[in-house]
Amino acid sequence: MAANLPALDAPDLAFADAARRVRTLGRRRRSGAREAVALAAVALVALAATLLDAPVAVRAPLGLALVLLVPGHALARLGDPSRRSLTAVSLAIAMALSLSVAALAALGLDAAGLSVVGDNLAVVLAAVTLAAAAGIAARRTVAGHARSPRPTLARSRMPALFLAAAAVVVGASVALSHVGAVADDRADHFTELWAVPTAAGASGAVQLGVRNHEGGSRTYRLTVAGPRGAGAGEITLADGATWTAPLDPPFGRGPATVTLDLAGHASPYRRVTVAVPLS
Amino acid sequence: MSARVPKRRAGGAVALVVALTGLVARIERVAVGRTSTPSRPPRRLNVRSGGRRPPDRLRGERRGTADHRGLTAAAAATLLASLGVAIMAAADEAARRDIAVAAPLYWGALLVIVLPLAVVACAREVGPPARLLALIALGLGLYAVKVVHSPDGFTFNDELQTLRSVRDLDTTGRMFVENPLVRSYPYYPALSSTTVGLAQITGLPIFVAGLCVIGAARVVAVVALFALYRAAAGSDRVAAIATIVYATNPNFLYFDGQFAYESLALPLALLALVAVVRLGDAHRRRRPAIAAGALLVTAGVVVAHHLSAWWLAAMLIALALVSGVIRRVPERRRLMVGAAAALSTALVAAWYFGVAGAATRTELGPTFRTATDALVELARGRAGTKPPFSAAPGRSDPVLEKLVGLGSVALLGLALLVGLWQVVRVAQRRRSPLTLVLALLALTYPATLVLRLTQAGTEASNRSAEFVFVGLGLVVAFAAGAVGHWLRSRGPAVARLALPLGLAGLAVLLAGGITIGFPPFERQPGPYLVGQGSRSVSAEGKAAAQFAAQSLPPRSRIATDAGNRLLMLAYGGMNPQAGIASGLAVPDVFFSPTYDPVPRTVVEADKLAYLVVDLRLSRQLSATGTYYDREEPLARQRTSPVDPAALAKFDAVPGLARIYDGGNIRIFGTGEPPVG
Numbered sequence: 001m002a003a004n005l006p007a008l009d010a011p012d013l014a015f016a017d018a019a020r021r022v023r024t025l026g027r028r029r030r031s032g033a034r035e036a037v038a039l040a041a042v043a044l045v046a047l048a049a050t051l052l053d054a055p056v057a058v059r060a061p062l063g064l065a066l067v068l069l070v071p072g073h074a075l076a077r078l079g080d081p082s083r084r085s086l087t088a089v090s091l092a093i094a095m096a097l098s099l100s101v102a103a104l105a106a107l108g109l110d111a112a113g114l115s116v117v118g119d120n121l122a123v124v125l126a127a128v129t130l131a132a133a134a135g136i137a138a139r140r141t142v143a144g145h146a147r148s149p150r151p152t153l154a155r156s157r158m159p160a161l162f163l164a165a166a167a168v169v170v171g172a173s174v175a176l177s178h179v180g181a182v183a184d185d186r187a188d189h190f191t192e193l194w195a196v197p198t199a200a201g202a203s204g205a206v207q208l209g210v211r212n213h214e215g216g217s218r219t220y221r222l223t224v225a226g227p228r229g230a231g232a233g234e235i236t237l238a239d240g241a242t243w244t245a246p247l248d249p250p251f252g253r254g255p256a257t258v259t260l261d262l263a264g265h266a267s268p269y270r271r272v273t274v275a276v277p278l279s
Numbered sequence: 280m281s282a283r284v285p286k287r288r289a290g291g292a293v294a295l296v297v298a299l300t301g302l303v304a305r306i307e308r309v310a311v312g313r314t315s316t317p318s319r320p321p322r323r324l325n326v327r328s329g330g331r332r333p334p335d336r337l338r339g340e341r342r343g344t345a346d347h348r349g350l351t352a353a354a355a356a357t358l359l360a361s362l363g364v365a366i367m368a369a370a371d372e373a374a375r376r377d378i379a380v381a382a383p384l385y386w387g388a389l390l391v392i393v394l395p396l397a398v399v400a401c402a403r404e405v406g407p408p409a410r411l412l413a414l415i416a417l418g419l420g421l422y423a424v425k426v427v428h429s430p431d432g433f434t435f436n437d438e439l440q441t442l443r444s445v446r447d448l449d450t451t452g453r454m455f456v457e458n459p460l461v462r463s464y465p466y467y468p469a470l471s472s473t474t475v476g477l478a479q480i481t482g483l484p485i486f487v488a489g490l491c492v493i494g495a496a497r498v499v500a501v502v503a504l505f506a507l508y509r510a511a512a513g514s515d516r517v518a519a520i521a522t523i524v525y526a527t528n529p530n531f532l533y534f535d536g537q538f539a540y541e542s543l544a545l546p547l548a549l550l551a552l553v554a555v556v557r558l559g560d561a562h563r564r565r566r567p568a569i570a571a572g573a574l575l576v577t578a579g580v581v582v583a584h585h586l587s588a589w590w591l592a593a594m595l596i597a598l599a600l601v602s603g604v605i606r607r608v609p610e611r612r613r614l615m616v617g618a619a620a621a622l623s624t625a626l627v628a629a630w631y632f633g634v635a636g637a638a639t640r641t642e643l644g645p646t647f648r649t650a651t652d653a654l655v656e657l658a659r660g661r662a663g664t665k666p667p668f669s670a671a672p673g674r675s676d677p678v679l680e681k682l683v684g685l686g687s688v689a690l691l692g693l694a695l696l697v698g699l700w701q702v703v704r705v706a707q708r709r710r711s712p713l714t715l716v717l718a719l720l721a722l723t724y725p726a727t728l729v730l731r732l733t734q735a736g737t738e739a740s741n742r743s744a745e746f747v748f749v750g751l752g753l754v755v756a757f758a759a760g761a762v763g764h765w766l767r768s769r770g771p772a773v774a775r776l777a778l779p780l781g782l783a784g785l786a787v788l789l790a791g792g793i794t795i796g797f798p799p800f801e802r803q804p805g806p807y808l809v810g811q812g813s814r815s816v817s818a819e820g821k822a823a824a825q826f827a828a829q830s831l832p833p834r835s836r837i838a839t840d841a842g843n844r845l846l847m848l849a850y851g852g853m854n855p856q857a858g859i860a861s862g863l864a865v866p867d868v869f870f871s872p873t874y875d876p877v878p879r880t881v882v883e884a885d886k887l888a889y890l891v892v893d894l895r896l897s898r899q900l901s902a903t904g905t906y907y908d909r910e911e912p913l914a915r916q917r918t919s920p921v922d923p924a925a926l927a928k929f930d931a932v933p934g935l936a937r938i939y940d941g942g943n944i945r946i947f948g949t950g951e952p953p954v955g
Contacts, residue, residue: 046480056482063481067473068495075575079568088411092502095495096550097572099473099543100579106472107454107582115452116472118479125476159354159412162302166354166361166416170423173361173368177430180372181804185431188818190942196830207830213822255936270940 032081036137039074042066043129050122063122071125072097074132081139101128189214193260193270198246206247206274208258212237218262220269226256247274299362305348305355306395349399349409356395357416363391364423371427374803385803386790392420393526393789394782400519401781410519411505417526418501422494425536428804432486434813437539439845440464445471445485446849449478459834459854460844463642466635469583470543489538497536500546506553508753511714512705521756527687527788528748529796535745544584545745548591551576555595555619556713559612566615573619581626585639588627590746594716595620601712601719608710616712646738653733680794687791688728690784691755695721698758705757720750734915741796759784800902809920810901815842823891823944827851831889832953838865838881839891840907843944847891857908860885866907869896872925874932888953889938890929892945897923 046062048054073094105124106116114120192211212218216239223232224247235243247258259268370384399405400413429435433442444464447456448471458464464471470492478488504525508518525531535542554573561569581588599620602613631639676684699718706714727743730736759781767774793802800808808814824846827835833852847853857865861884868878868890881887896906897920904915929935929947939946 050480060481060483063477063483064491067477067480068491076572079572080565088408088415088498088502089506092499092550093572096499096503096547096576096579099469099492099495099499100547100576102473102476103469103579103582104575106468106476110454116448116454116475117452118476121472121476122480159350162351162354162358166358169358169361170364170420173365174423174426174430177368177371177427180368180375181429181431184375184804185818185821190819190822192822192826192939192941194826194830194939194946196938209826209830211822213818260940270942272938272940273936 032077032139033137035077036074036133039070039077039136040130040133042070043074043126043133046070047122047126050118066122066125066129067102068098069094070098071101071128071132072099074129074136075101078132078135078139081136098125101125186213186215191218191220191260191262191270193258193272195247195258195272195274207244208247209242209244210235210237210260211242212239214262215239221261223259223261223268224256225259226274299359302355302359303395306352306359306398346406346408349402349405350412352402352405353396353399353409353412353416356399356413357420359395360392360416360420363388363393364420364427366391367424368427371803374805377806381803381805382799389424389789389793390786392424393417393523393785396420397523397782397785398778400523401516403516407515410515411502414501414505414519414522415498417523418497419494421526421532422497422536425533426490428533428802429813432816433489433538433849434804434816435533435537435539436812436845437534438537439812439816439849441470441539442485442849443852444468445474445489446852448472449475449485459856460848461642462638463585463635464540466638467540467544467582467584469579470538470540473543474538493536493538493542496543496546499550500535503546503549503553504749504752507549507556507713507749508756510553510556511711511717511753512756513709513711517753517756517760520759521752523785524755524759524788525748525752527785527792528744528751529741529792530745531748532793533797533802534741540584541587541745544580544587545590547576547583548580548587549749551580551591551623552594555598555616558615558619559609570615570619574622577623578626581623581630585631585635585643586742586746588623588630592620592624592627594720595623597716597719598712601715605710605712605715608712646735646742649735650730650733650739653735654730657733676794676799680790680799683787683790684794685791687788687795690787690791691724691751694755694758695724695751696758697761698754698756701757701761702754714753717750717753720747721754722750723747724751744792744796755788798902807895808902809896809899810841810903810906812842812845814902816846817842819941819943820846820893821850823847823939823941823946824849824851824853826939826941827853827889827946835888835953836886836951837889837891838868838885838887840869840893840896841903841905843891843893844907853889856885856887858910864910864912866911869907869921870912870925872922872928874928874935882949882951886951887949888951890935890947890949892926892929892947894923894926894943894945896921897926 042062042065046059046066049059049062050066069091073090075097076090076093102121102125105128106121109116109120109124190213192209192213194209195206196209198205198207208222208224210220210222212220217236218239219234219236221232221234223230237243247256256274258272258274260270261267262269366384367388370381370388373384374381396413396417400410400417429438433439440458440461441464443460444456444458447458447465448454448468454468454472455465470489474485474489474492477483477492478485481488483491501522504522505518508521509515512518512521535545551573554569554576558566558569558573577591580591595616599613599617602608602616699721702714702718705711706718723743724747727740727747730740730743763777763781766777766780800811800814805814807817820843823843827837827847828851831851831853834854837847837853837855838857839847839855844855844857848855859865860881863877863881863884865881865885865887868881868887869892871877882890900920901917904917905911906917906921908914929945930937934950936948936950937945938948
């Protein structure tokens, strides 16, 4: 009896195997179609977000996917349908292909006489993704070899927690560094003074400007001296604030000198000369 | 209340120590190989089958458990490495405040980032996913070191020069707009176009978009290296060791993490090389897809960076030649590699001769020419050797750093000798042309050291490290494997030394690479320094550049010092001039004690509309020995700062107008038409 079992079981097993294969193939086809739809959806939503000028919080993740991942992943899946999960290797391949597609697409736009701007590039990248997605959906699924189950980060709670914690620590480190670097920049205290012609042929008018980087509100004394006389006034500026004013030529032809004084500093604190021919 | 605070702090410290101990324990469990003999059966096995599964399934479960533990260890090491990044951020903050602890913290942080991840990546009983996770974390962790160095904008020389081309593309929407400092940048527009595209599509600032692009490239680089070494060595573990050795090359930390074209192109080139190697082994159905992918990525490399594209073509040609020589290589594989080599060479040649040749020659020609001339002069005995580890006269690296740098070179030389013998054995056994080609590439390492004997050759040597180490990484990994095998054969007591010895060697290679590649003042942020790229970027300089962008005609021709030149180029939109004009050096405008006759001649001949004068150059010795550019008189020989009177002379010149005064930085209008 026991000896007959394999012979009896064999056709059943073969049938079961065939049925499983058919089911698996169907699942793979559906899976391929689902993935194609998902890729196309991401590309279209990212394109819409770009063209409609959606808020950065919406555009940023979609745009990162559209430029760095989605076109390459779609092309890689089109070329190798048996690769199903997003592993580190397939991620790297997708990113490399996406970066190459983006670079070549920009070159193509320029060669075609079109501007290399985000909107145009998004259209091309979305079109590449849609074409590849259509190819994935239409392509007859090739049976991939059976792969032994491997643990993935999605299924492993502890590694995922560790990685999330690491990302938080790195993010916080970068944020704190940024705060430190900005504070370091602000530690340099200085004031800018300038005098430049407003525009070519604009009746000789000069634009005067003062910008305060002293780390707090400051009151300056501005003096303009020309061949025929001088004028002075006080300006109070908050930290980071800018004052500009047109300087008409009341002081005659020839160079004028603009000086800026600040209490507690040598006089003049800043000085510029107006060299444009004042009429 | 006051008594509770110390208790809480102590509790927090204990919790931190316990947590760190837990992380280290998880890493150590993998490092010492306990996963191969788990102390208890896997839980899932007991629950589902009660131990009645067939042997192959059992092996699968055990491997799965080992993989799971490997992933957990890799993730734990990643968490530890992230603490290293936090320490690095603290070290950089200390450096900004000029606190002495900055340097020890810097080295400590690097070791915390690298060593735990290296332990997991190189452990015996770890699967490829865990190794790759650890390696990617290592690559990104070292990239984070560069990010926290300059977290609020690009500061490195090449970054600011690249930024000009990026901003030109961003504002005009056109490619190939002239870059006045590096003419070749617009002709290799891959980085500019992807960054501008990403910034405009996402709405992110260009700086953040650039960081994302280079971060993605870093992931590609690490995965491609691992895949390349895996194909060459036939071992995941050797591949992981080789990848880590590659990461110790002098340029991995900063140069190839900066926002510049090579940082994008080299990873793509590595992946293209992997694709061609895999093409020969792939199933017939998969070959067209792999070939198409390799072609696409190769085209991306060609429009991204000249040296990377040439290196890729050279590697493929070498691979084709070696495949032709080795008799047992299948004919099909020979044909495929030959076709790939021919195609990539054709693409490189077409781009060079059709588009970028003149600009590329302008950029690279002088570098190679001066390096060659300096070597010839040295060989003829007409010139002396450059003292090692000295960025400028009067500035020498600390003795300990010199020793570590020399130690790393000695270690690499020794490993090269041991590893080559192993490589030849493996290449013969595995019929692997790739292994031989990488070994041949590693053999060029001693030649790059010879280049360092001259100042001009040092730059060429620096720029070759990231390419040469692709071969050197594999050879050193084989050497490490041979040494480990020898230690294990001496008995358990000696075998226990393998891990600490390996980690010590890695620490020396890492520290030595950084010491050789970057002088101390360049590794961390800090107070303003004259003549040094990232340390010459100051708030005053940025403010002056922003003034220029807002108030001066775009692309005006200007002359200024090395630090302000980059800011005026990138943020100011100006066209800085350097080098020689009418037979006179442009820096003479600033060094000359009087305005007549030399400065006036240069200003008129070079049509300089504005002169940007930085008074700080008269108060500090240059960190690199130059103040303006290489053409300046007494370049790298000055022992005192610029004469203050020479910088003050412009105020007394009739016809020159001081149009901007920012304290240290002054801008003078010369009366020349703004746009030449």
